[in-house]
Amino acid sequence: MELLKQNVAKHISLLPDEMERFCGPFILKEVKKKQFLLKAGEVCRFEAFVNKGCFKIFYLDTKGVEHILYFAVEDWWIGDIDSFTTQTPAQLYIEALEDSEIFFISKKDKEELYNNLPKVEKLFRIMGQKTCVALQRRMLSNLSKTADERYIEFITGYPKIAQRLTNLQIAAYLGISHEFLSKIRKKIAGK
Amino acid sequence: MELLKQNVAKHISLLPDEMERFCGPFILKEVKKKQFLLKAGEVCRFEAFVNKGCFKIFYLDTKGVEHILYFAVEDWWIGDIDSFTTQTPAQLYIEALEDSEIFFISKKDKEELYNNLPKVEKLFRIMGQKTCVALQRRMLSNLSKTADERYIEFITGYPKIAQRLTNLQIAAYLGISHEFLSKIRKKIAGK
DNA sequence: CGTCTATTTGAATGTACTCAAAAGCGGTGG
DNA sequence: CCACCGCTTTTGAGTACATTCAAATAGACG
Numbered sequence: 001m002e003l004l005k006q007n008v009a010k011h012i013s014l015l016p017d018e019m020e021r022f023c024g025p026f027i028l029k030e031v032k033k034k035q036f037l038l039k040a041g042e043v044c045r046f047e048a049f050v051n052k053g054c055f056k057i058f059y060l061d062t063k064g065v066e067h068i069l070y071f072a073v074e075d076w077w078i079g080d081i082d083s084f085t086t087q088t089p090a091q092l093y094i095e096a097l098e099d100s101e102i103f104f105i106s107k108k109d110k111e112e113l114y115n116n117l118p119k120v121e122k123l124f125r126i127m128g129q130k131t132c133v134a135l136q137r138r139m140l141s142n143l144s145k146t147a148d149e150r151y152i153e154f155i156t157g158y159p160k161i162a163q164r165l166t167n168l169q170i171a172a173y174l175g176i177s178h179e180f181l182s183k184i185r186k187k188i189a190g191k
Numbered sequence: 192m193e194l195l196k197q198n199v200a201k202h203i204s205l206l207p208d209e210m211e212r213f214c215g216p217f218i219l220k221e222v223k224k225k226q227f228l229l230k231a232g233e234v235c236r237f238e239a240f241v242n243k244g245c246f247k248i249f250y251l252d253t254k255g256v257e258h259i260l261y262f263a264v265e266d267w268w269i270g271d272i273d274s275f276t277t278q279t280p281a282q283l284y285i286e287a288l289e290d291s292e293i294f295f296i297s298k299k300d301k302e303e304l305y306n307n308l309p310k311v312e313k314l315f316r317i318m319g320q321k322t323c324v325a326l327q328r329r330m331l332s333n334l335s336k337t338a339d340e341r342y343i344e345f346i347t348g349y350p351k352i353a354q355r356l357t358n359l360q361i362a363a364y365l366g367i368s369h370e371f372l373s374k375i376r377k378k379i380a381g382k
Numbered sequence: 383c384g385t386c387t388a389t390t391t392g393a394a395t396g397t398a399c400t401c402a403a404a405a406g407c408g409g410t411g412g
Numbered sequence: 413c414c415a416c417c418g419c420t421t422t423t424g425a426g427t428a429c430a431t432t433c434a435a436a437t438a439g440a441c442g
Contacts, residue, residue, distance in 0.1 A: 059331050065335065067335050069330060091331070121313050121316050128316060129319055131319075136273060136326060137273070139260060140260065140282070142366070143366040144252035145252075178421075182421060183423085185422095186423090359387085368430070370430095372389095374390085374391085376389095
Protein backbone atom coordinates (compact mmCIF):
# COMPACT_ATOMS: atom_id res chain seq x y z
CA MET A 1 0.00 0.00 0.00
CA GLU A 2 3.04 2.24 0.36
CA LEU A 3 3.24 3.21 -3.27
CA LEU A 4 -0.41 4.23 -3.32
CA LYS A 5 0.03 6.36 -0.21
CA GLN A 6 3.06 8.07 -1.70
CA ASN A 7 1.13 8.72 -4.88
CA VAL A 8 -1.72 10.40 -2.97
CA ALA A 9 0.71 12.40 -0.85
CA LYS A 10 2.21 13.89 -4.01
CA HIS A 11 -1.09 15.68 -4.66
CA ILE A 12 -2.72 16.42 -1.30
CA SER A 13 -1.81 16.11 2.38
CA LEU A 14 -3.88 13.78 4.49
CA LEU A 15 -3.78 13.09 8.22
CA PRO A 16 -2.73 9.51 9.09
CA ASP A 17 -6.33 8.75 9.99
CA GLU A 18 -7.63 10.15 6.71
CA MET A 19 -5.05 8.20 4.75
CA GLU A 20 -6.24 4.97 6.34
CA ARG A 21 -9.84 5.79 5.52
CA PHE A 22 -8.78 6.59 1.97
CA CYS A 23 -6.96 3.30 1.53
CA GLY A 24 -9.68 1.23 3.18
CA PRO A 25 -11.83 0.50 0.12
CA PHE A 26 -8.92 -0.42 -2.15
CA ILE A 27 -8.45 -4.13 -2.80
CA LEU A 28 -5.16 -5.66 -3.91
CA LYS A 29 -5.60 -7.83 -7.00
CA GLU A 30 -3.20 -9.89 -9.01
CA VAL A 31 -3.60 -9.70 -12.75
CA LYS A 32 -1.80 -12.18 -14.96
CA LYS A 33 -0.22 -11.26 -18.27
CA LYS A 34 -2.78 -11.13 -21.11
CA GLN A 35 -5.68 -10.88 -18.66
CA PHE A 36 -8.25 -8.14 -19.33
CA LEU A 37 -9.53 -5.71 -16.71
CA LEU A 38 -12.05 -4.25 -19.13
CA LYS A 39 -13.37 -5.06 -22.58
CA ALA A 40 -15.28 -2.87 -25.03
CA GLY A 41 -19.01 -3.23 -24.49
CA GLU A 42 -18.75 -3.65 -20.73
CA VAL A 43 -19.50 -0.76 -18.38
CA CYS A 44 -16.42 0.28 -16.42
CA ARG A 45 -17.34 0.15 -12.71
CA PHE A 46 -13.87 0.58 -11.26
CA GLU A 47 -10.64 2.48 -11.21
CA ALA A 48 -7.30 1.08 -10.17
CA PHE A 49 -3.80 2.06 -9.17
CA VAL A 50 -0.94 0.05 -10.64
CA ASN A 51 1.31 -1.26 -7.87
CA LYS A 52 3.38 -3.52 -10.10
CA GLY A 53 3.45 -4.49 -13.75
CA CYS A 54 2.26 -2.88 -16.94
CA PHE A 55 -1.02 -2.40 -18.80
CA LYS A 56 -2.15 -1.12 -22.17
CA ILE A 57 -5.38 0.82 -22.60
CA PHE A 58 -6.49 0.52 -26.21
CA TYR A 59 -9.23 0.83 -28.78
CA LEU A 60 -10.06 -1.57 -31.62
CA ASP A 61 -11.31 0.34 -34.63
CA THR A 62 -13.91 -0.90 -37.09
CA LYS A 63 -11.21 -2.71 -39.08
CA GLY A 64 -9.90 -4.49 -36.00
CA VAL A 65 -6.75 -2.37 -35.78
CA GLU A 66 -5.47 -1.69 -32.28
CA HIS A 67 -4.78 1.90 -31.16
CA ILE A 68 -3.16 2.38 -27.77
CA LEU A 69 -4.36 5.35 -25.76
CA TYR A 70 -1.74 4.96 -23.07
CA PHE A 71 0.42 2.55 -21.12
CA ALA A 72 0.20 2.34 -17.35
CA VAL A 73 3.08 1.08 -15.23
CA GLU A 74 3.76 1.30 -11.49
CA ASP A 75 2.44 4.50 -9.92
CA TRP A 76 -0.15 5.15 -12.64
CA TRP A 77 -3.93 5.01 -12.52
CA ILE A 78 -6.07 3.04 -14.93
CA GLY A 79 -9.70 3.06 -15.93
CA ASP A 80 -11.91 4.18 -18.78
CA ILE A 81 -12.86 7.63 -17.57
CA ASP A 82 -15.47 7.91 -20.33
CA SER A 83 -17.37 4.72 -19.47
CA PHE A 84 -16.76 5.18 -15.74
CA THR A 85 -18.26 8.66 -15.50
CA THR A 86 -21.13 8.16 -17.93
CA GLN A 87 -21.74 4.50 -16.99
CA THR A 88 -22.19 3.61 -20.64
CA PRO A 89 -20.52 0.71 -22.45
CA ALA A 90 -16.78 1.14 -22.85
CA GLN A 91 -15.05 1.51 -26.19
CA LEU A 92 -11.75 0.57 -24.62
CA TYR A 93 -9.89 -2.55 -23.57
CA ILE A 94 -7.49 -2.72 -20.62
CA GLU A 95 -5.05 -5.60 -20.74
CA ALA A 96 -2.05 -6.62 -18.62
CA LEU A 97 1.21 -6.77 -20.58
CA GLU A 98 3.04 -8.39 -17.64
CA ASP A 99 2.03 -10.20 -14.47
CA SER A 100 0.78 -7.26 -12.42
CA GLU A 101 -0.69 -6.07 -9.14
CA ILE A 102 -3.31 -3.37 -8.77
CA PHE A 103 -5.23 -1.63 -6.02
CA PHE A 104 -8.78 -1.81 -7.19
CA ILE A 105 -11.68 0.45 -6.13
CA SER A 106 -15.30 0.14 -7.21
CA LYS A 107 -17.32 3.08 -8.46
CA LYS A 108 -19.59 2.77 -5.43
CA ASP A 109 -16.71 2.89 -2.97
CA LYS A 110 -15.13 5.78 -4.80
CA GLU A 111 -18.34 7.76 -4.53
CA GLU A 112 -18.45 7.09 -0.80
CA LEU A 113 -14.92 8.40 -0.54
CA TYR A 114 -16.03 11.62 -2.23
CA ASN A 115 -18.78 11.99 0.37
CA ASN A 116 -16.84 10.96 3.45
CA LEU A 117 -13.53 12.60 2.69
CA PRO A 118 -13.90 15.96 0.96
CA LYS A 119 -10.18 16.21 0.24
CA VAL A 120 -10.66 13.37 -2.21
CA GLU A 121 -12.48 15.80 -4.50
CA LYS A 122 -9.35 17.89 -4.60
CA LEU A 123 -7.17 14.82 -5.17
CA PHE A 124 -9.09 13.69 -8.20
CA ARG A 125 -9.54 17.26 -9.41
CA ILE A 126 -5.77 17.59 -9.50
CA MET A 127 -5.27 14.18 -11.06
CA GLY A 128 -7.86 15.03 -13.71
CA GLN A 129 -5.97 18.21 -14.51
CA LYS A 130 -2.76 16.27 -14.96
CA THR A 131 -4.48 13.78 -17.22
CA CYS A 132 -5.79 16.67 -19.31
CA VAL A 133 -2.33 18.18 -19.57
CA ALA A 134 -0.85 14.86 -20.69
CA LEU A 135 -3.59 14.26 -23.25
CA GLN A 136 -3.29 17.82 -24.54
CA ARG A 137 0.46 17.49 -24.99
CA ARG A 138 0.04 14.22 -26.83
CA MET A 139 -2.65 15.72 -29.03
CA LEU A 140 -0.37 18.59 -30.03
CA SER A 141 2.50 16.20 -30.61
CA ASN A 142 0.34 14.08 -32.91
CA LEU A 143 -0.92 17.11 -34.81
CA SER A 144 2.42 18.77 -35.32
CA LYS A 145 5.08 16.08 -35.54
CA THR A 146 6.10 13.36 -37.95
CA ALA A 147 6.24 9.71 -36.94
CA ASP A 148 10.06 9.90 -36.63
CA GLU A 149 9.85 12.78 -34.17
CA ARG A 150 7.09 11.18 -32.14
CA TYR A 151 9.05 7.93 -31.88
CA ILE A 152 12.16 9.73 -30.64
CA GLU A 153 10.04 11.77 -28.24
CA PHE A 154 8.50 8.61 -26.82
CA ILE A 155 11.67 6.59 -26.30
CA THR A 156 13.59 9.51 -24.83
CA GLY A 157 10.63 10.76 -22.76
CA TYR A 158 9.75 7.34 -21.33
CA PRO A 159 12.88 5.21 -21.76
CA LYS A 160 12.01 2.82 -18.94
CA ILE A 161 8.54 2.14 -20.27
CA ALA A 162 9.74 1.84 -23.87
CA GLN A 163 12.19 -0.90 -22.86
CA ARG A 164 9.34 -3.05 -21.57
CA LEU A 165 7.29 -2.82 -24.76
CA THR A 166 7.48 -4.52 -28.13
CA ASN A 167 7.73 -2.38 -31.23
CA LEU A 168 4.30 -3.68 -32.16
CA GLN A 169 2.89 -1.91 -29.11
CA ILE A 170 4.91 1.25 -29.59
CA ALA A 171 3.67 1.46 -33.17
CA ALA A 172 0.05 1.07 -32.00
CA TYR A 173 0.67 3.92 -29.56
CA LEU A 174 2.31 6.22 -32.11
CA GLY A 175 -0.47 5.53 -34.62
CA ILE A 176 1.74 3.98 -37.32
CA SER A 177 2.18 0.50 -38.75
CA HIS A 178 4.84 -1.65 -37.16
CA GLU A 179 6.52 -2.14 -40.53
CA PHE A 180 6.93 1.59 -40.85
CA LEU A 181 8.28 1.83 -37.31
CA SER A 182 10.87 -0.76 -38.24
CA LYS A 183 11.97 1.44 -41.13
CA ILE A 184 12.16 4.48 -38.87
CA ARG A 185 14.35 2.54 -36.44
CA LYS A 186 16.65 1.50 -39.26
CA LYS A 187 16.97 5.07 -40.46
CA ILE A 188 17.75 6.37 -36.97
CA ALA A 189 20.28 3.60 -36.30
CA GLY A 190 22.18 4.62 -39.43
CA LYS A 191 23.41 7.89 -37.96
CA MET B 192 -24.29 36.09 -15.80
CA GLU B 193 -27.23 33.78 -16.46
CA LEU B 194 -25.40 31.53 -18.88
CA LEU B 195 -22.54 31.00 -16.42
CA LYS B 196 -24.98 30.13 -13.63
CA GLN B 197 -26.77 27.64 -15.83
CA ASN B 198 -23.44 26.11 -16.79
CA VAL B 199 -22.47 25.61 -13.15
CA ALA B 200 -25.91 24.24 -12.27
CA LYS B 201 -25.45 21.55 -14.91
CA HIS B 202 -22.65 20.05 -12.82
CA ILE B 203 -23.36 20.80 -9.15
CA SER B 204 -26.20 22.31 -7.12
CA LEU B 205 -25.46 25.49 -5.21
CA LEU B 206 -27.65 27.47 -2.82
CA PRO B 207 -28.54 30.96 -4.10
CA ASP B 208 -26.08 32.44 -1.63
CA GLU B 209 -23.30 30.10 -2.75
CA MET B 210 -24.00 30.87 -6.38
CA GLU B 211 -23.56 34.57 -5.72
CA ARG B 212 -20.28 33.96 -3.94
CA PHE B 213 -19.18 31.80 -6.83
CA CYS B 214 -20.00 34.44 -9.41
CA GLY B 215 -18.49 37.28 -7.38
CA PRO B 216 -14.90 37.12 -8.65
CA PHE B 217 -15.82 36.77 -12.33
CA ILE B 218 -15.38 39.89 -14.43
CA LEU B 219 -17.20 40.49 -17.69
CA LYS B 220 -14.80 41.42 -20.48
CA GLU B 221 -15.31 42.28 -24.11
CA VAL B 222 -12.83 40.79 -26.53
CA LYS B 223 -12.70 42.04 -30.10
CA LYS B 224 -12.15 39.79 -33.08
CA LYS B 225 -8.45 38.95 -33.62
CA GLN B 226 -7.59 39.99 -30.07
CA PHE B 227 -5.44 37.53 -28.05
CA LEU B 228 -6.23 36.40 -24.52
CA LEU B 229 -2.99 34.47 -24.29
CA LYS B 230 0.18 34.12 -26.33
CA ALA B 231 2.87 31.44 -26.20
CA GLY B 232 5.61 32.43 -23.78
CA GLU B 233 3.26 34.16 -21.35
CA VAL B 234 2.15 32.45 -18.15
CA CYS B 235 -1.60 31.83 -18.12
CA ARG B 236 -2.99 33.41 -14.96
CA PHE B 237 -6.68 33.13 -15.72
CA GLU B 238 -9.54 30.99 -16.87
CA ALA B 239 -12.66 32.25 -18.56
CA PHE B 240 -16.17 31.28 -19.50
CA VAL B 241 -17.39 32.25 -22.96
CA ASN B 242 -20.65 34.19 -22.74
CA LYS B 243 -20.76 35.20 -26.38
CA GLY B 244 -18.57 34.74 -29.44
CA CYS B 245 -15.94 32.23 -30.47
CA PHE B 246 -12.28 31.52 -29.74
CA LYS B 247 -9.58 29.26 -31.09
CA ILE B 248 -6.97 27.69 -28.82
CA PHE B 249 -3.95 26.80 -30.92
CA TYR B 250 -0.28 25.92 -31.10
CA LEU B 251 2.32 27.20 -33.56
CA ASP B 252 4.85 24.49 -34.33
CA THR B 253 8.52 25.05 -35.06
CA LYS B 254 7.72 25.66 -38.75
CA GLY B 255 5.08 28.25 -37.89
CA VAL B 256 2.17 25.99 -38.79
CA GLU B 257 -0.97 26.49 -36.74
CA HIS B 258 -2.63 23.51 -35.02
CA ILE B 259 -5.96 24.11 -33.31
CA LEU B 260 -6.50 22.24 -30.06
CA TYR B 261 -10.14 23.26 -29.77
CA PHE B 262 -12.70 25.93 -30.48
CA ALA B 263 -14.68 27.54 -27.67
CA VAL B 264 -18.08 29.11 -28.26
CA GLU B 265 -20.82 30.20 -25.86
CA ASP B 266 -21.06 27.98 -22.77
CA TRP B 267 -17.48 26.69 -23.03
CA TRP B 268 -14.50 27.37 -20.80
CA ILE B 269 -11.11 28.57 -22.01
CA GLY B 270 -7.62 28.62 -20.63
CA ASP B 271 -4.34 26.80 -21.02
CA ILE B 272 -4.69 24.19 -18.31
CA ASP B 273 -1.01 23.24 -18.72
CA SER B 274 0.40 26.71 -18.16
CA PHE B 275 -2.31 27.60 -15.64
CA THR B 276 -1.68 24.67 -13.31
CA THR B 277 2.10 24.59 -13.61
CA GLN B 278 2.52 28.39 -13.91
CA THR B 279 5.09 27.92 -16.62
CA PRO B 280 5.16 29.73 -19.99
CA ALA B 281 2.32 28.72 -22.28
CA GLN B 282 2.83 26.95 -25.59
CA LEU B 283 -0.64 27.99 -26.69
CA TYR B 284 -2.35 31.01 -28.13
CA ILE B 285 -5.98 31.94 -27.44
CA GLU B 286 -7.51 34.27 -30.01
CA ALA B 287 -11.04 35.60 -30.57
CA LEU B 288 -12.51 34.63 -33.94
CA GLU B 289 -15.49 36.94 -33.44
CA ASP B 290 -16.31 39.91 -31.22
CA SER B 291 -16.85 38.10 -27.93
CA GLU B 292 -17.72 38.39 -24.26
CA ILE B 293 -16.14 36.36 -21.48
CA PHE B 294 -16.40 36.01 -17.72
CA PHE B 295 -12.84 36.19 -16.59
CA ILE B 296 -11.40 34.87 -13.31
CA SER B 297 -7.81 35.20 -12.10
CA LYS B 298 -5.82 32.27 -10.75
CA LYS B 299 -5.72 33.93 -7.37
CA ASP B 300 -9.48 34.39 -7.21
CA LYS B 301 -10.03 30.85 -8.38
CA GLU B 302 -7.85 29.51 -5.60
CA GLU B 303 -9.83 31.51 -3.08
CA LEU B 304 -12.99 29.98 -4.46
CA TYR B 305 -11.54 26.51 -3.87
CA ASN B 306 -10.85 27.44 -0.26
CA ASN B 307 -14.07 29.29 0.50
CA LEU B 308 -16.51 27.11 -1.37
CA PRO B 309 -15.60 23.40 -1.20
CA LYS B 310 -18.23 22.47 -3.77
CA VAL B 311 -16.07 24.24 -6.33
CA GLU B 312 -13.58 21.39 -6.05
CA LYS B 313 -16.31 19.04 -7.18
CA LEU B 314 -17.36 21.40 -9.97
CA PHE B 315 -13.91 21.56 -11.49
CA ARG B 316 -13.30 17.89 -10.81
CA ILE B 317 -16.32 17.08 -12.94
CA MET B 318 -15.39 19.61 -15.61
CA GLY B 319 -11.89 18.17 -15.74
CA GLN B 320 -13.32 14.70 -16.25
CA LYS B 321 -15.42 15.94 -19.15
CA THR B 322 -12.42 17.61 -20.70
CA CYS B 323 -10.49 14.34 -20.41
CA VAL B 324 -13.31 12.43 -22.05
CA ALA B 325 -13.44 14.90 -24.93
CA LEU B 326 -9.67 14.85 -25.44
CA GLN B 327 -9.61 11.06 -25.24
CA ARG B 328 -12.33 10.75 -27.87
CA ARG B 329 -10.54 13.14 -30.16
CA MET B 330 -7.26 11.29 -29.65
CA LEU B 331 -8.87 8.00 -30.65
CA SER B 332 -10.55 9.62 -33.61
CA ASN B 333 -7.22 11.01 -34.81
CA LEU B 334 -5.47 7.69 -34.34
CA SER B 335 -8.07 5.55 -36.06
CA LYS B 336 -9.77 7.61 -38.76
CA THR B 337 -8.86 9.10 -42.12
CA ALA B 338 -9.12 12.82 -42.79
CA ASP B 339 -12.40 12.28 -44.69
CA GLU B 340 -14.00 10.56 -41.72
CA ARG B 341 -12.76 13.13 -39.22
CA TYR B 342 -14.10 15.98 -41.36
CA ILE B 343 -17.55 14.40 -41.60
CA GLU B 344 -17.48 13.64 -37.89
CA PHE B 345 -16.67 17.27 -37.11
CA ILE B 346 -19.27 18.95 -39.30
CA THR B 347 -22.02 16.56 -38.27
CA GLY B 348 -21.01 16.52 -34.59
CA TYR B 349 -20.67 20.30 -34.29
CA PRO B 350 -22.71 21.72 -37.19
CA LYS B 351 -23.35 25.06 -35.49
CA ILE B 352 -19.69 25.64 -34.72
CA ALA B 353 -18.52 24.45 -38.14
CA GLN B 354 -20.75 27.05 -39.83
CA ARG B 355 -18.96 29.84 -38.02
CA LEU B 356 -15.47 28.72 -39.08
CA THR B 357 -13.46 29.04 -42.26
CA ASN B 358 -12.11 25.90 -43.90
CA LEU B 359 -8.65 27.15 -43.04
CA GLN B 360 -9.51 26.83 -39.38
CA ILE B 361 -11.25 23.51 -39.74
CA ALA B 362 -8.19 22.14 -41.55
CA ALA B 363 -5.92 23.37 -38.74
CA TYR B 364 -8.19 21.56 -36.28
CA LEU B 365 -8.31 18.31 -38.25
CA GLY B 366 -4.56 18.37 -38.73
CA ILE B 367 -4.58 18.51 -42.54
CA SER B 368 -3.67 21.14 -45.13
CA HIS B 369 -6.47 23.40 -46.29
CA GLU B 370 -5.84 22.37 -49.90
CA PHE B 371 -6.47 18.77 -49.02
CA LEU B 372 -9.62 19.71 -47.11
CA SER B 373 -10.83 21.45 -50.25
CA LYS B 374 -10.33 18.21 -52.18
CA ILE B 375 -12.19 16.22 -49.53
CA ARG B 376 -15.11 18.66 -49.73
CA LYS B 377 -15.20 18.31 -53.50
CA LYS B 378 -15.20 14.53 -53.26
CA ILE B 379 -18.01 14.52 -50.68
CA ALA B 380 -20.08 17.03 -52.66
CA GLY B 381 -19.96 14.74 -55.70
CA LYS B 382 -22.23 12.12 -54.14
C1' DC C 383 -13.12 49.71 -56.72
C1' DG C 384 -9.07 47.66 -54.77
C1' DT C 385 -7.12 44.85 -51.28
C1' DC C 386 -6.91 41.08 -48.41
C1' DT C 387 -8.25 36.62 -47.27
C1' DA C 388 -10.39 32.25 -48.36
C1' DT C 389 -11.07 28.61 -51.59
C1' DT C 390 -10.17 25.73 -55.47
C1' DT C 391 -7.34 23.24 -58.82
C1' DG C 392 -3.39 20.64 -60.76
C1' DA C 393 1.17 18.60 -60.89
C1' DA C 394 4.91 16.76 -58.52
C1' DT C 395 6.48 14.92 -54.26
C1' DG C 396 6.73 12.77 -49.82
C1' DT C 397 5.01 10.17 -46.06
C1' DA C 398 3.02 6.19 -44.46
C1' DC C 399 0.31 1.83 -45.47
C1' DT C 400 -0.59 -2.93 -47.29
C1' DC C 401 0.77 -7.26 -48.51
C1' DA C 402 3.90 -10.91 -48.76
C1' DA C 403 7.88 -13.13 -47.34
C1' DA C 404 11.96 -14.01 -44.75
C1' DA C 405 14.73 -13.85 -40.68
C1' DG C 406 15.27 -13.65 -35.62
C1' DC C 407 14.18 -14.97 -30.94
C1' DG C 408 12.32 -17.19 -26.89
C1' DG C 409 9.98 -20.68 -24.69
C1' DT C 410 8.30 -25.47 -24.37
C1' DG C 411 8.00 -30.31 -24.89
C1' DG C 412 10.01 -34.49 -26.38
C1' DC D 413 19.69 -30.34 -25.65
C1' DC D 414 17.53 -29.77 -29.78
C1' DA D 415 13.49 -29.05 -32.71
C1' DC D 416 9.61 -26.78 -33.28
C1' DC D 417 6.09 -23.27 -32.64
C1' DG D 418 4.46 -18.75 -32.09
C1' DC D 419 5.40 -14.14 -32.03
C1' DT D 420 8.31 -10.12 -33.25
C1' DT D 421 11.06 -7.72 -36.41
C1' DT D 422 12.84 -6.68 -40.85
C1' DT D 423 12.72 -5.97 -45.87
C1' DG D 424 10.92 -4.85 -50.49
C1' DA D 425 7.58 -3.69 -53.94
C1' DG D 426 3.51 -1.45 -55.06
C1' DT D 427 -0.10 1.70 -53.58
C1' DA D 428 -2.82 5.14 -51.12
C1' DC D 429 -3.14 9.16 -48.53
C1' DA D 430 -1.80 13.71 -47.77
C1' DT D 431 1.53 17.65 -48.61
C1' DT D 432 3.85 21.38 -51.09
C1' DC D 433 4.03 24.81 -54.35
C1' DA D 434 2.12 27.67 -57.73
C1' DA D 435 -1.59 29.85 -59.81
C1' DA D 436 -6.30 30.97 -60.71
C1' DT D 437 -10.81 32.17 -58.82
C1' DA D 438 -14.07 33.75 -55.57
C1' DG D 439 -15.74 36.52 -51.53
C1' DA D 440 -15.71 39.99 -47.96
C1' DC D 441 -14.92 44.47 -46.47
C1' DG D 442 -13.56 49.21 -46.13
